[in-house]
Amino acid sequence: MLRPRRLHSLTAGCALALATLAAGISPLPAQSIVCMVSGEPITGLDIEQRTKLNFLTTRKQSTKQEILDELINDKVKIKEAKRYGVDPGVSDMDQAFAGMAQRMRLTPEQLSKSLESQGVRPETLKARLKSEMVWGSLVRGRFKESLQVGEKDVAEAAQQSGESTQVDAFEYRLQPIVLIVPRGSAQGAIDQRRKEAESLRERVQSCDQANDYFKSMQNAAIRPVVTKTSADIPGPLRELLDKTPVGRLTPPEITKQGVEMVALCERKPTKIDTPKKREIREKMYTQKYEAKSKAYLADIRKAAMIECR
Numbered sequence: 001m002l003r004p005r006r007l008h009s010l011t012a013g014c015a016l017a018l019a020t021l022a023a024g025i026s027p028l029p030a031q032s033i034v035c036m037v038s039g040e041p042i043t044g045l046d047i048e049q050r051t052k053l054n055f056l057t058t059r060k061q062s063t064k065q066e067i068l069d070e071l072i073n074d075k076v077k078i079k080e081a082k083r084y085g086v087d088p089g090v091s092d093m094d095q096a097f098a099g100m101a102q103r104m105r106l107t108p109e110q111l112s113k114s115l116e117s118q119g120v121r122p123e124t125l126k127a128r129l130k131s132e133m134v135w136g137s138l139v140r141g142r143f144k145e146s147l148q149v150g151e152k153d154v155a156e157a158a159q160q161s162g163e164s165t166q167v168d169a170f171e172y173r174l175q176p177i178v179l180i181v182p183r184g185s186a187q188g189a190i191d192q193r194r195k196e197a198e199s200l201r202e203r204v205q206s207c208d209q210a211n212d213y214f215k216s217m218q219n220a221a222i223r224p225v226v227t228k229t230s231a232d233i234p235g236p237l238r239e240l241l242d243k244t245p246v247g248r249l250t251p252p253e254i255t256k257q258g259v260e261m262v263a264l265c266e267r268k269p270t271k272i273d274t275p276k277k278r279e280i281r282e283k284m285y286t287q288k289y290e291a292k293s294k295a296y297l298a299d300i301r302k303a304a305m306i307e308c309r
Contacts, residue, residue, distance in 0.1 A: 034047060035307065036306075052120045068308070073301070088130060093126045096126070142296075147289055169270050172241055174263065176222075176226075176262050176263075178258050179217075193259045197259045204263070231274055231275050247265070
């Protein structure tokens with residue numbers, strides 16, 4: 001027979017266990033606190049989850065110390081960002097997660113299931129996304145002026161590397177066109193629309209004419225005019241546009257939407273930018289950003305209260 005005191009201890013122990021389960025707190029070692037960063041805990045489970053996520057995305061095995069440093073950096077970055085009002089909410093993070101899924105051609109639910117099948121909680125990816133988002137916004141916002149790359153800097157960098165930025169650059173006014181082909185259509189239907197596109201290429205002599213044809217055509221769409229420079233357009237398309245007479249259509253291309261072409265409404269020389277200048281500018285900006293980011297992170301880590309067991 002159980003004595004009252006022993007019965008009380010057993011009942012209290014069961015109640016504590018049930019309360020722990022109800023709160024979702026696991027007594028496993030993975031939940032033990034490894035570090036406190038300015039009052040924010042990093043647990044063994046955090047380390048385990050980030051290790052799995054990093055391996056999943058890089059296929060490289062990180063050491064425990066590397067993972068711990070990464071998680072500490074995340075904590076200090078998010079805390080610093082909050083000081084300046086950079087603090088995305090749950091809906092912002094869900095949107096970022098959905099954006100990543102879309103780039104992978106998945107739904108958010110499919111991405112979540114894919115992660116879970118590898119033993120990674122979706123919240124683990126969202127936590128890493130949050131750190132990247134807030135830090136990028138903070139560094140670019142706080143150091144906007146010092147991160148700018150001037151034309152003189154670009155010219156000097158090009159000269160030092162032996163690169164020439166004096167190449168022809170153009171500003172294009174373009175109007176995308178698509179002859180819609182439903183998904184799953186037979187090859188014969190696709191070939192028929194391609195022939196139709198080739199026939200229209202021979203007839204269309206201007207963007208006004210293209211609008212007259214395609215706005216009244218069934219299963220066809222003509223988009224609003226967009227303006228792009230040489231630096232905005234991939235090399236193969238740029239070469240194609242430079243060979244296309246103004247007012248005419250580019251050769252038809254089969255895409256997911258159907259048969260697509262581009263009407264070249266205007267092409268004129270510009271000094272706004274060139275592909276080479278854009279490449280040099282982006283490289284210099286990245287170098288400045290990385291240097292500033294590294295120095296800033298080192299400063300706030302020194303100021304943070306970091307206690308590890």
